Amino acid sequence: MIGLRPAFSTLLFLLLLTGGVYPLLTTTLGQWWFPWQANGSLIHEGSIIRGSALIGQSFTAAGYFHGRPSATADTSYNPLASGGSNLAVSNPELNAQIQARVAALRAANPQASSAVPVELATASASGLDNNLTPDAAAWQIPRVATARQLPVEQVAQLVAEYTHRPLARFLGQPVVNIVELNLALDALQGHRAK
Structure with missing residues (x-):
């Protein structure tokens, strides 16, 4: 003892x-x-919580910037099911998903003449990514500007304003937080897009 x-x-x-x-x-x-x-890095609009700056949301209306596809099961951007699809690059199912996403993006963005940015066609490892590169956001500017009846230059300025740059280049790349950008678009016009 x-x-x-x-x-x-x-x-x-x-x-x-x-x-x-x-x-x-x-x-x-x-x-x-x-x-x-x-x-939780919560984004407030007055007293209402609109989301988190760390977790993406599903934006599907033409007047919103669309984020990366969600790989979460059942419900898009479900934080309880965070994780990648686990499909290998050689898997035909992954290739079919990417081809379907590219076709849908082309149809939704007829003004875009350049290639579809890779991150808009592929899901992130977490399935909840809230950031895009400035190039992927810029690719969507014509669609968003047309849907919201705003000048392209004004939407481009908003994208530039919501581009977050690292303190030094070796610490990462510039990113655009899609949740913050879409909420700023709503605030600019005083209403939600349809």
Whole structure:
């Protein structure tokens, strides 16, 4: 019994440290130093939560920029089913999905003369990606401008405004947060697109 005392003391100490002190400390520091990130990077419109800056949403109307296809099962952009499709590049099913997406994108964007950007035809690893490259967003500008009856230059300026650039080039590439961009389009016109 005496030999078990140090083991139980160590167990109790580690249980309190890892199950109590550490979570409280990290939660407190996170709320103090990074409150927006610690609370899910939520995007508010007044008192209403419109989404998260970290999770994509399904935008299908012509007046919205469309994000990457979602690979989540059953429901598009389902955060509970996050994950890729696990289809290999050599899988004919993946190739068929990509070809169908390219055809749908071409039909929805008849003004686009260049090739469909790869990220608009392929799902991300998480299936919930909220960012596109500026080129993929720019490819959709004519459709969005036409649907919203806005000048192409004004929509292009909005894309440039919502392009997030890393502090240094080696830290990543510029990205456009589609959720923020679409909400800005709605705010610009004072209503949601159809």
